[in-house]
Amino acid sequence: MAGGDDLKLLGAWPSPFVTRVKLALALKGLSYEDVEEDLYKKSELLLKSNPVHKKIPVLIHNGAPVCESMIILQYIDEVFASTGPSLLPADPYERAIARFWVAYVDDKLVAPWRQWLRGKTEEEKSEGKKQAFAAVGVLEGALRECSKGGGFFGGDGVGLVDVALGGVLSWMKVTEALSGDKIFDAAKTPLLAAWVERFIELDAAKAALPDVGRLLEFAKAREAAAAASKDEFND
Amino acid sequence: TACTTQTQTQIDRDPKQPGAMAGEKGLVLLDFWVSPFGQRVRIALAEKGLPYEYAEEDLMAGKSDRLLRANPVHKKIPVLLHDGRPVNESLIILQYLEDAFPDAPALLPSDPYARAQARFWADYVDKKVYDCGSRLWKLKGEPQAQARAEMLDILKTLDGALGDKPFFGGDKFGFVDAAFAPFTAWFHSYERYGEFSLPEVAPKIAAWAKRCGERESVAKSLYSPDKVYDFIGLLKKKYGIE
Numbered sequence: 001m002a003g004g005d006d007l008k009l010l011g012a013w014p015s016p017f018v019t020r021v022k023l024a025l026a027l028k029g030l031s032y033e034d035v036e037e038d039l040y041k042k043s044e045l046l047l048k049s050n051p052v053h054k055k056i057p058v059l060i061h062n063g064a065p066v067c068e069s070m071i072i073l074q075y076i077d078e079v080f081a082s083t084g085p086s087l088l089p090a091d092p093y094e095r096a097i098a099r100f101w102v103a104y105v106d107d108k109l110v111a112p113w114r115q116w117l118r119g120k121t122e123e124e125k126s127e128g129k130k131q132a133f134a135a136v137g138v139l140e141g142a143l144r145e146c147s148k149g150g151g152f153f154g155g156d157g158v159g160l161v162d163v164a165l166g167g168v169l170s171w172m173k174v175t176e177a178l179s180g181d182k183i184f185d186a187a188k189t190p191l192l193a194a195w196v197e198r199f200i201e202l203d204a205a206k207a208a209l210p211d212v213g214r215l216l217e218f219a220k221a222r223e224a225a226a227a228a229s230k231d232e233f234n235d
Numbered sequence: 236t237a238c239t240t241q242t243q244t245q246i247d248r249d250p251k252q253p254g255a256m257a258g259e260k261g262l263v264l265l266d267f268w269v270s271p272f273g274q275r276v277r278i279a280l281a282e283k284g285l286p287y288e289y290a291e292e293d294l295m296a297g298k299s300d301r302l303l304r305a306n307p308v309h310k311k312i313p314v315l316l317h318d319g320r321p322v323n324e325s326l327i328i329l330q331y332l333e334d335a336f337p338d339a340p341a342l343l344p345s346d347p348y349a350r351a352q353a354r355f356w357a358d359y360v361d362k363k364v365y366d367c368g369s370r371l372w373k374l375k376g377e378p379q380a381q382a383r384a385e386m387l388d389i390l391k392t393l394d395g396a397l398g399d400k401p402f403f404g405g406d407k408f409g410f411v412d413a414a415f416a417p418f419t420a421w422f423h424s425y426e427r428y429g430e431f432s433l434p435e436v437a438p439k440i441a442a443w444a445k446r447c448g449e450r451e452s453v454a455k456s457l458y459s460p461d462k463v464y465d466f467i468g469l470l471k472k473k474y475g476i477e
């Protein structure tokens with residue numbers, strides 16, 4: 001690691017977007033200060049570092065803030081290009097393909113999944129679930145194309161798409177536990193199911209992914225709190 | 236503002252190569268005349284001095300086989316075909332051009348931190364402007380008032396981000412400028428539907444818009460604000476909105 005590099009990650013342990021950054025930092029072997037934010041009482045530092053969105057994750061590098069998980073990942077990849085594996089390939093077309101699938105994960109899987117988990121009506125949740133499952137089906141094909149026989153979207157090694165999707169894995173397992181549905185079903189999406197098992201065995205995943213049990217308790221508590229506040233308005 | 240006429244080209248299709256269109260060398264842009272996302276790519280190609288074939292997709296009539304094969308996942312324009320291989324999503328196309336043509340003038344700065352800032356603001360424009368603008372002309376009453384308030388906030392935020400620089404890229408027209416410039420043709424419509432004046436709300440953005448319009452790449456790629464306003468009227472009819 002370059003001398004004098006001060007890395008501080010403003011985050012919240014349940015956030016899959018924060019997990020992505022932790023994965024990237026672990027893959028690169030970079031040490032950093034892990035700052036846990038109280039999202040109900042955001043720190044001055046967070047508000048100052050991300051005045052536009054006021055969201056985590058924020059990576060502060062030598063005092064300069066970088067926001068948005070995928071922008072942070074590309075930043076890390078560029079600044080620490082000679083440290084650890086490259087998250088993006090060198091070939092321009094392959095880079096475009098990787099960026100395409102990262103955007104797909106965010107727009108077509110993560111966004112509907114959140115709606116499935118936290119939608120306000122049963123209709124919203126059901127629509128989110130349908131879209132999320134459809135996206136998983138498409139990603140199976142993407143993995144087949146991108147892996148080129150290797151075990152990851154990045155080919156033989158972990159790449160940007162792997163980190164983008166890997167960051168949400170603990171939440172996917174939590175959702176499976178809460179809903180009883182199998183999201184990465186070996187019968188329906190065998191490549192992805194195998195990829196999941198391969199990914200969680202990585203040292204970086206063991207270091208960065210939040211504990212599924214702890215996350216499940218967090219999710220249940222949050223659902224209960226949401227239901228309770230709804231009741232207040234119904235009385 | 237004038238714009239080049241579009242030609243629909245018939246090309247040979249190679250059924251063995253699903254993504255690649257056999258025999259097509261060079262750059263082909265599948266686009267729709269008024270799309271701000273397509274215009275970003277036209278602007279970038281012009282700024283980089285890269286020749287290409289423009290292929291208009293008549294989206295009001297439906298989607299061509301070529302588009303559906305080039306972008307099976309989203310079925311959307313713009314699609315840039317480079318030697319037959321498709322690149323999708325406007326900002327991804329812009330970054331592809333940076334990578335694939337390193338000798339052409341760059342839109343992104345070389346410093347990683349500055350690049351992250353540029354990506355951030357392009358992402359902000361992407362997340363906020365078109366969506367909010369659409370709600371402004373689609374909705375009425377309270378939801379429209381909310382969209383209006385959001386639009387003012389977005390424009391003020393971008394005004395602050397631009398600051399006293401001539402361009403978002405600094406002295407040079409850059410990535411964020413290319414990403415946002417197409418929306419300058421939509422400002423007039425936003426003003427009319429939102430009942431506000433851009434120079435009052437975001438004076439620096441208003442001045443920047445004029446500056447962008449003076450660039451050949453932008454002037455040649457955009458249609459007039461009146462044409463955009465008329466197009467919105469057409470969309471409203473299509474969606475059955477009063």
